[in-house]
Amino acid sequence: EVQLVESGGGLVQPGGSLTLSCGASGFTFSNFWMSWVRQATGKGLEWVAHIKDDGSVKSYVESVKGRFTISRDNAKNSLYLQMNSLRAEDTAVYYCAREIVGGLVDLDCWGQGTLVTVSS
């Protein structure tokens, strides 16, 4: 069974840092581009970042450039999102997701999400 499990969310103060992890199982992780998508409570979906299967290409939404870093460890079947200089507007559920067609961000498998709350 294809499965993605996020962890690492929590409460952090404005300006703080947090690293999210996403563990993958049930498929060959190293063959797939992966994305992070977030959703503020009661709001729509916002794509955050994605990374190529071998880690050589990374892209970000403008609002997180310079603050967030996406990475992966194919040996550990894991995806990461390092978040620095966090702001209140970063508060959301963060989902990791697999791209069905690399680079096109068609997301065919999603984790259950992890909640990040940025507040003092």
Place this chain on the structure above:
Amino acid sequence: EIVLTQSPGTLSLSPGERATLSCRASQSVSSHSLAWYQQKPGQAPRLLIYGASSRAIGIPDRFSGSGSGTDFTLTIRRLEPEDFAVYYCQQSTTFGQGTKVEIK
């Protein structure tokens, strides 16, 4: 930057009725990267359609996607009780704002 506008914001229908959801792009987009998702409360989104018209694995054939250029449509042929949810279109890294399909 491409903007996707979904309409209507809310669609009130009864089970068994046909649902037609629209997604309009601010400029012409490739059909290869147009997708539709379903999201129920407290759940992660689920991919329904990719490449504008290809159903994802396990998606019932009552769901169909069509369109090209700037205008795309998701059609649910006969609404089942489990189809009442929020639907999002997506083109590459941009999502629409969603259409809620609610029970009338």
